[in-house]
Amino acid sequence: MSLERGPDGLPRCSWGTSTPDYVVYHDTEWGRPVTEDRALYERISLEAFQSGLSWLTILRKRDNFRAAFAEFDFDAVARFGDRDVERLMGDAGIVRNRAKIEATIANAKAAAKLTGEGESLAGLMWSFAPESPAVPRSFDDLAATTPESKALAKELKRRGFRFVGPTTAYAAMQACGVVNDHLAGCAVREEVEAEREAAVAAAG
Secondary structure, three states: OOEEEOOOOOEEEHHHHOOHHHHHHHHHOOOOOOOOHHHHHHHHHHHHHHOOOOHHHHHHOHHHHHHHOHHHOHHHHOOOOHHHHHHHHOOOOOOOOHHHHHHHHHHHHHHHHHHHOOOOHHHHHHOOOOOOOOOOOOHHHOOOOOHHHHHHHHHHHHOOOOOOOHHHHHHHHHHOOOOOOOOOOOOOHHHHHHHHHHHHHHHO
């Protein structure tokens, strides 16, 4: 099993016990359904910035990212131009990667176009929720990509999103509750699963 007991004695996915930041994130956010477009855009953006880095680095910079990217209001970010890119490249509070910054702006434009056409980012993402997800019993059961994440990444790319390949798409699906990859026996798994099932039903 890949479970460890946290400071309160409850079993958690082992990564979720390594730092106090991770305990809070594991228990209150990771895998909990995110169904609001702005919040989904934020998660997709942060997962793209995380690529090649520790998630803890991104988590600890999240307030800085929010300040830098207009609280992830994608309609506002869609209006960012070259001057904003240079401003962001000079912001030591975020990850200063030009390709990721430009992708975040491009993704804001794609999200704004989606909603402008009467669709929603939430509707798109949740349409790729697996019908009969397996219950992972150890980290060996978790893949970096799934058929659903590959299909989601392909559709996001078709819609104009960038820097969201199958691995990043799957990380976003995990983070936003489209899949529940809390391990069997994890203290929050059942609660998270009930929330995920309710979100899937609402989306359907």
